Amino acid sequence: MDSDQANGRTQGTGRRALLGAAVLGAGGAVLGLPGAAGAAETRTAGPGGRGLKSLPVPTIIGHRGASGYRPEHTFGSYDLALDLGADVVEAGDLVPTKDGHLVCRHEPEIGGTTDVASRPEFAGRKTTKVVDGVSTTGWFTEDFTLAELKTLRAVERIPANRPHNTLYNGRWEIPTFEEVLRWQDEQTRKRGRQVWIYPETKHPTYFRKLGLGLEERVAKLLRKYGKDGRNSPVILQSFEPTSIQRLNRLVDNPLVVLLSSADSRPYDFVEAKDPRTVADLVTPKGLREIAGYAQGIGPTLDLIIPKKADGTLAEPTTLVADAHKVGLVLHPYTMRNENPFLPAEYRKGGAADAYGDVFGAFKRYFATGIDGVFTDNADTGLLARADFLKG
Numbered sequence: 001m002d003s004d005q006a007n008g009r010t011q012g013t014g015r016r017a018l019l020g021a022a023v024l025g026a027g028g029a030v031l032g033l034p035g036a037a038g039a040a041e042t043r044t045a046g047p048g049g050r051g052l053k054s055l056p057v058p059t060i061i062g063h064r065g066a067s068g069y070r071p072e073h074t075f076g077s078y079d080l081a082l083d084l085g086a087d088v089v090e091a092g093d094l095v096p097t098k099d100g101h102l103v104c105r106h107e108p109e110i111g112g113t114t115d116v117a118s119r120p121e122f123a124g125r126k127t128t129k130v131v132d133g134v135s136t137t138g139w140f141t142e143d144f145t146l147a148e149l150k151t152l153r154a155v156e157r158i159p160a161n162r163p164h165n166t167l168y169n170g171r172w173e174i175p176t177f178e179e180v181l182r183w184q185d186e187q188t189r190k191r192g193r194q195v196w197i198y199p200e201t202k203h204p205t206y207f208r209k210l211g212l213g214l215e216e217r218v219a220k221l222l223r224k225y226g227k228d229g230r231n232s233p234v235i236l237q238s239f240e241p242t243s244i245q246r247l248n249r250l251v252d253n254p255l256v257v258l259l260s261s262a263d264s265r266p267y268d269f270v271e272a273k274d275p276r277t278v279a280d281l282v283t284p285k286g287l288r289e290i291a292g293y294a295q296g297i298g299p300t301l302d303l304i305i306p307k308k309a310d311g312t313l314a315e316p317t318t319l320v321a322d323a324h325k326v327g328l329v330l331h332p333y334t335m336r337n338e339n340p341f342l343p344a345e346y347r348k349g350g351a352a353d354a355y356g357d358v359f360g361a362f363k364r365y366f367a368t369g370i371d372g373v374f375t376d377n378a379d380t381g382l383l384a385r386a387d388f389l390k391g
Contacts, residue, residue: 050254051231052295052329055087058388059372060381061198062086063334064093064106068376071154071165072113073104074172075183082187082195086378088235091180092199096212101146102177102221106157107131108203111138114152115170122148131206132267142210149174160352161338177218181225184233196233200258204243205268215243219250228253237298240268241281241290248293256296256331257281259303278303282319287326296329296371304332304368311344313364320369333374335362335381359384 065077066084073093081089092104108131111117116125116139125144128137141149154172156165175183180197187195201214208214218236222228230252237256238244244255260266262279269276280286282303290297299319306314323330337355339347343364346357358377362384365373375381 050252050295051233052235052254054231055196055372057371058366058385059087059331060085060378060385061331061372061374062089062378063374063376064090066376066378067157068162068337068380069165070168071156071172072106073175074154074168075175076168076172078175078180078183079187081378082191084378085382087372088196088198090200090374091175091184091197092177093202094177094199094214094218095141095202096207096214096217097141097144097146097149099145100212100217102214102217103141103146103149104175104177104180104199105141105202108140108142108206109136109138110141110149110152110174113154113157114139114174115155116152119152132203133270142207142212146176161340163353178221181221181227181234185225194233196235198235198237198256201236201238201240201243201247203267204238204240204246205271215246215250218247222251222253230254235296240266241293242268242272245293254296255294256298256329257290257294258298258333260300262303282317282322284322284325287323287328291326291328294328296331297323298331298333298374301332301334301365301373304330304365304370307343313343313345316368324369329371331372331374332365332370335365335373335375335377337377337380359387363388 062081064072065074066080067077070077070080078089078091093106094102095105095108096102106113116122122139125139126137127140127143128135129140150173152174153170154174155169156162159166177199184195184197199218201218204214219228222232222234227234228251232253235254235256236244236247237258239258239260241257244257247253248255259278259281262282263277265277281290282299303317303319305316308314320330335358337358338352339349339354339356340352342356342358342361346361348354348356358380362381366384366388373381
């Protein structure tokens with residue numbers, strides 16, 4: 001998930017009652033929502049096919065784990081997201097190694113998320129590549145074997161905003177997707193509730209051209225662990241619609257199309273010379289097309305509520321209502337506590353690592369009727385949800 005960043009459904013008493021209850025997970029275990037005191041209840045109506053209907057709404061999704069507090073895409077970050085109460089953990093931006101294994105990194109370039117730059121044995125691997133039309137210099141997962149990557153350790157990606165996270169630099173290695181699937185089962189047993197994960201195929205067109213197709217590898221592992229069904233607690237996402245279409249032919253998992261800024265073009269569209277932009281995909285016609293092969297969309301928050309020239313929030317678009325009309329759930333991204341990532345009216349002071357009024361921002365976004373949100377701070381999201389449901 002990449003981002004630094006008209007009217008929703010009626011927020012009635014029935015919805016508040018549903019959200020305050022426990023919800024049955026896809027595996028049959030009871031998912032206890034924070035503060036829930038009522039009997040278990042399943043969601044039986046509303047948008048979102050396959051297993052998405054069993055998630056609490058609004059769903060709190062731990063973005064790359066608990067990346068507000070730990071280096072992202074590490075088991076330290078994933079574990080903490082569950083400890084904080086996240087409903088779903090985005091465990092895995094999936095990129096391949098030279099020998100075909102899938103590992104969890106924000107991008108294939110790992111100079112900013114690992115200690116590779118300090119490793120003299122890998123100095124010669126530094127190179128410049130063009131990824132989705134952008135020239136990038138650094139170290140790339142596809143130039144390393146899994147054994148080599150396992151010698152590296154994760155570091156904080158945005159230390160200027162999160163200096164406290166640098167305390168944990170070097171503590172955790174890079175997880176593989178197979179390790180994440182095993183971790184999911186272990187945590188489900190340990191915690192007595194079904195743990196959900198939300199992996200993403202990263203730059204699938206780029207990797208397919210290198211002979212490292214992602215979707216087939218994802219599907220093979222999901223089948224190996226019995227997680228390729230329509231009620232699987234593994235939601236798959238991608239910024240490239242054709243990747244989701246390919247996955248739709250391979251597995252029955254819940255599928256979500258990620259959407260960047262309105263004027264951007266998915267890179268598979270660029271390669272296919274398809275002139276459409278995200279603005280075309282969020283029209284009623286575009287959403288109907290997406291609903292033919294996916295169960296949800298993951299738009300940037302600016303597609304839900306645009307910003308004015310001064311950085312404050314304008315009026316909501318009709319995207320929530322339009323998506324719900326065709327049966328799609330919306331899981332926008334990304335809520336972060338720090339000032340630079342918040343709309344201007346919710347910032348407090350000028351420090352890059354200081355927290356703003358994130359609860360006020362959550363309230364604005366929840367009021368649009370979104371079905372969930374990616375957040376680097378799951379505990380903040382859960383408190384904001386509790387405030388919202390109190391009315």
